[in-house]
Amino acid sequence: MRLFADRNESGEPFAPAAVARLRVCLEAQLGIQTCLLVSSAAADDGADDLAAGLARSFAAEGFQTAHVRLVLGAAEFHVATRTAKKTYTGIDVSVGSRSAKSLEALIVSTRSRYDVVIVEGAPLPDCEAILQAASIVDGVILAVRAGRQVVRADREIMPLLTGVGARVLGAVMTRRLETPQEGAVPGTQAPADAGGTRPELRKPLNTAASS
Numbered sequence: 001m002r003l004f005a006d007r008n009e010s011g012e013p014f015a016p017a018a019v020a021r022l023r024v025c026l027e028a029q030l031g032i033q034t035c036l037l038v039s040s041a042a043a044d045d046g047a048d049d050l051a052a053g054l055a056r057s058f059a060a061e062g063f064q065t066a067h068v069r070l071v072l073g074a075a076e077f078h079v080a081t082r083t084a085k086k087t088y089t090g091i092d093v094s095v096g097s098r099s100a101k102s103l104e105a106l107i108v109s110t111r112s113r114y115d116v117v118i119v120e121g122a123p124l125p126d127c128e129a130i131l132q133a134a135s136i137v138d139g140v141i142l143a144v145r146a147g148r149q150v151v152r153a154d155r156e157i158m159p160l161l162t163g164v165g166a167r168v169l170g171a172v173m174t175r176r177l178e179t180p181q182e183g184a185v186p187g188t189q190a191p192a193d194a195g196g197t198r199p200e201l202r203k204p205l206n207t208a209a210s211s
Contacts, residue, residue, distance in 0.1 A: 019053040022172070023061070026054075029169070030138050032063065035107065035117040036169075037134050039124045040143040041153040046174030047143040051120035059088035063115040068107070070095050070121035070130060077102040089114070100132035107136060125153045125160060134166040142171040 026034065038051040048069075055067035068091045069082070077099045082090035091110070095103055111117045119137060121130040134140050140161060161168055 016053075016057070019050075019057045023054060023057045026139075026169075033115050034139070035111045035119070035137045037119045037121060037130075037137045037140045037166075038143065039120075039130060039134070039140065040122040040145075041125065041157040042123050042145075042148070042151050045122065045143040045145040045148075046172075047122035048120055050141070050143050050172055050174065051118050055090075055116070055118040056088060058116040058118070059085070062087060064113075065089070065116045065118065066091060066110050066114040068093055068110060068117060068119045070103075070119065070127075070133075072096075072121075072127050072130075079106060095127060095129045099129040103129045103133055104136055107133060123153060124157055131160060131164050131166075134161055135164040137166075139167045139169040141169050143174050144171045146173045 026036070030036075036054070038047050038054065040047040051069070052067060055065050059065040064087055066089045071092055071094045073094075073096065076094070077096065078094040080092045082092050084090075093103065093106060107117065107119065117137075119133055121127070121133060122143070124130055124134070124142075142157070158168070
């Protein structure tokens with residue numbers, strides 16, 4: 001599975017330049033009107049930072065963007081607008097075990113009103129409604145925290161996504177692995193070019209997930 005972005009060197013939420021590179025790749029792959037699910041196999045993998053960064057990057061380019069944040073464990077399906085600005089709208093959606101059909105209807109409705117919809121839902125194996133969302137969006141991006149221990153959900157996530165017909169675009173490494181050497185991108189020892197971009201970042205996204 002291709003890793004096509006990293007957190008910045010300080011370990012803080014994604015640097016704007018890294019998110020912008022990812023946004024450009026997504027525009028080239030999917031077009032300027034798209035709906036994406038950003039999720040992960042485990043909690044604390046950085047899906048929230050990645051989704052927020054992508055949504056704000058699209059909005060900064062003038063795209064009418066909705067950032068739909070899914071909150072798990074609710075008894076009833078509930079939708080509330082978190083914030084509304086010129087090109088950015090934040091929406092909180094409370095979802096439970098029986099919210100799949102309601103969530104699907106919301107996503108269909110939201111994407112008809114916005115250029116870009118970023119759905120944030122993590123971790124994926126915890127809720128049937130999020131898996132349902134994965135099946136109807138244009139693509140799924142998985143956040144993976146580098147260096148953490150492999151958990152059972154890592155082995156389960158791809159069969160779950162394949163089972164619902166989801167299109168997995170790739171994975172984003174959300175923490176650096178070690179202090180990089182000069183000229184290396186955080187989280188790897190691969191040399192970067194003068195602009196700070198690894199060679200694989202200059203290629204289209206690999207839509208075929210591989211181990």
